[in-house]
Amino acid sequence: MDDLVVIGAGPYGLSIAAHAAAAGLGVRLLGRPMASWRDHMPDGMYLKSEPWSSNLSAPDGRHTLAEYCATRGAVAEHGTPLPIGTFSAYGMWFARQAAPAVEEVTVTEVTPQGDGFRVHTAEGPPLLARTVALAVGVMPFVHHPEALRDLPPDHYTHSTGHRDLTRFAGREVAVLGAGQAALETAVLLAEQGARPCLVARCSRLNWNTVPQPLNRPPLHSLRNPHSGLGTGWRSWVWSELPWAVRRLPAHTRERIAATALGPAGAWWLRDRFERRVPVLLGHRLHRAVAAGERTRLGLTTRAGESVVLDVAHVIAATGFAPDLARLDLLDAGLRAALATVGEGRAPELSPGFESSWPGLFFAGLLAAPSFGPSMRFVHGAGFTAGRLVGGVRKRLGARGPRSGSPGAARLDRADAPGRCPGPGAPPGHPKTYLR
Template identity: 85%
Template sequence: MDDLVVVGAGPYGLSIAAHAAAAGLGVRVLGRPMASWRDHMPEGMYLKSEPWSSNLSAPDGRHTLAEYCATRGLAAEHGRPLPIGAFSAYGMWFARHAVPEVEEVTVTEVTPQGDGFRILTAEGPPLLTRTVALAVGVMPFVHHPRALRDLPPGHASHSSGHRDLARFAGREVAVIGAGQAALETAALLAENGARPCLVARRSRLNWNTAPQPLHRPALRALRDPHSGLGTGWRSWAWSELPWAVRRLPAPTRERIAATALGPAGAWWLRDRFERKVPVLLGHRLHRAVAVGERTRLGLTTTAGESVVLDVAHVIAATGFTPDLARLELLDAGLRAALETVGDSGSPELSSGFESSWPGLFFAGLLTAPSFGPSMRFVHGAGFTAGRLVKGVRQRLGDRGRRRGSTGTARFDRAASGVRPGVPPGHPKTSLR
C-alpha cells in the first residue's frame, strides 16, 4: 500500500509529488503531465502571470521556470509575457527532473477501503493507498451558460475545448465573457481570420496595467508591493497569507473566493484586442437557438432592450465552477459526507489541506474557498505542496499510532457500527 497517491499531474500535482518524494513518502502520481495546459489552451496564448511567480515547487527551491528557460535560450523576464507552450514544456521538464515517474493513466474512481483508499484506473488493476491528494485541475468544473446547454453539438463550445482556432477562419464567432480567456480567445480568433464579437454582461472591460519595475525606490515599493498575484497590498495579502484567509469566517471566505481578482485582461493584450474585436457590453445572454447550421442568440441590454445576434458558432469563455458534485471520480457516498465551506460546494479543509474525511486531501481550484484566490493560480502551488505534505505526514503518523495501539492496519466499519458514508472518527469539528 502506498503512502500517498496524487491524482493529477498539473502544476499542483507535480509540486505535491516533488515535496512528498523529498520527504521520503512512498508516492505515486497518476495523470497526463500538464494536460490542461497542453491539450486545452489555443496555440498562440501567453502566460498572464509573471515568470518569476509561475514556478512549480520543489522543496530545495530548484527546477524553477527561470532555470528551465536559461537552458533553452528563452527569456523569462519581468514584464515580458511567456508563451503557454514554453510553460507547458517547463512543466514536463519539472516532471522529469523533480518528480517520481508519472503514470499516464485515467483515474475513474476513488473509494474508501479499510483505513485507506482504493483507486481504479481505466488501464490497470486497482491501487491501494493510505492517503490520496486530488489535484485534478479545472477541467471537471467547466462552466457552460445555461442558455447554451441545449444547443445541438457543433453550435457552441467552451474556450477550454480548442487547441487550434484556425478552424474558425472566415466564420462569425460570438465569444461570451470578459476575462483573460475571453479577450485572448477573441483576439486569437481575429488573428486567425475569424470574425469574432465579444459579448459581456459587464458595462466595461477591465485591463491590468503594465507591471512596475521589480527594483524601485523603497517608498514606492512599500506603497504598492509586488506579489505573486500582482501589485498592491490586497494582491499581496491573497498571495502571501493564504493561511490567514483560512481563519476567516466561511461566508467571508466564500465572498473572497468569488469576487477577489475578478475578470481582467493582460496589459499586453489590450492593443491587439481593441484593434480587431467589436464588443457588445452590458448584454446578457438569455436564449440560444439553432437555426440550421447557425446559432441565434437572444441578448438583453441593461436598459431591457432585446438584441438578436446571428453567428456561426459560440465560444463560452465563462470559466470554471468548483463543485464537489461534479467530481464524479470521487465515490458518491464519500462526497456526500464531506463538510463544505458554506454553500460553495467546495470542501472545508484543515491547515494541511485535509478534508473532513481522514486521509483525503485536495489541491487547486476546489481549495479557493478555504485558502483564497491564490489557489486559482500556479503561484499557489508552493504554499499548497509544503502544507499538504506536512498534513499527509501527520495523518500517516496518526494512523501508525492507531495501528500500533489496535494491532491491526485496518478498521472494520461493520464491527464498529459506523454507518456507511461516514468515516471512522469523522472530524467534523476537529479541522486544524
C-alpha cells in the same frame, strides 16, 4: 499499500509529489503531465502571470521557470509575456527533474477501503493508498451559461475545448466573457481569419496596467508591493497570506473566492484586441436557439432592450465553478459525506488541506473557498505543496511511511480488481481524464 497517491499531474500535482518524495513517502503520481496546458489552450496564447511568480514548487527551491529557460536560451523576465508552450515544456521538464515518475493512467474512481482508499484506473488493477491527494485541475469544473445548455453540442464550446482555432476561419463566432481567456481567444480568432464578437455583461473591460519595475525606491514598494498575484496590498494579501484567509468566516471566504481578482485582460493584449475585436458590453445572454447550423443568441441590454446576435458558433470563456458534485471520479457516498464551505460546494479543508474525510486531501481550484484566490493560479502551488505533505505526514502519524526508500514509487497494487462498495457507492462512474 502506498503512503500517498496524487491524482493529477499539473502544477499542483507535480509540486505535491515532489515534496512527498523528498519527505520519504511512498508516493504514486497518476495523470497526464500538464494536460490542461498542453491540450486545452490554443496555439499563440501567452502566460498572463509574471515568470517569477509561475514556478512549480520543489522542496529545495530549485527547478524554477527561470532555470529551465536559461538552459534553453529562452527569456523569462519581468514584464515580458511568456508563451504557454514554453510554460508547458517547463512543467514537463520539472516532472523529469523533481517529481516521481508520472504514470499516465486514467483514474475512474476513488473509493474508501478500510482506513485508506482504493484507486481504480482504466488501464489495470486498482491501487491501495493510505492517503489520496486530488489535484485534478480545472477541467472537471468548466462553466457554461445556463442559456446554452439546450443547444446541440456542436453549436457551442468552452474556451478550453480548442487547441487549434483555425477551423473558425471565415466564420462568425460569439465569445462570451470578459476575462483573459475571453479576450485572448477573441484576438486569436480574429488573427486567424475568424470574425469574433465579444459579448459581456459588464459595461467596461478591465485591463491590467504595465507592471512596475521589480527594483523600485523603498517608498514605492511599500505603497504598492509586488506579489505573485499582481501589484498592490490586496493582491499581496491573497498571494502571501492564504493561511489567514482560511481563518475567516466561511461566508467571507466564499465571497472572496468568488469575487477577488475579477476578470481583467493583460496589458500586452489590449492593443491587439481593440484593433480587431468588436464588442457588445452591457449585454446579458438570456436565450440561445439553434437555427439550422447557426445559433441565435437573445441578448438584453442594461436598458432592457432586446438584441439578437446570429453566429456560426459560440465559445463560452466563462471560467470554472468549484463543485464537488462534478467530481465524478470520487465515490458518490464519500462526496456526500464531505463537509463543505458554508453554503457552497467545495470541501472545507484543514490547515494541511485535509478534508473532513480522514486521509483525503484537495489542492487547486477546490481549495479556493478555504484558502482564497491564490489557489486558482500556479503561484498557489508553492503555498500548497509543503503544507499538504505536512498534513499527509500528520495523518500517517506514528506508523510512519511504508515506502522501501525515500520517494520510491511503489509497485504494489490491490490483489483484486473488484470495487470496494463504500458508503452509497453507485454502480459505476464515467471515466474522468486527469488534467
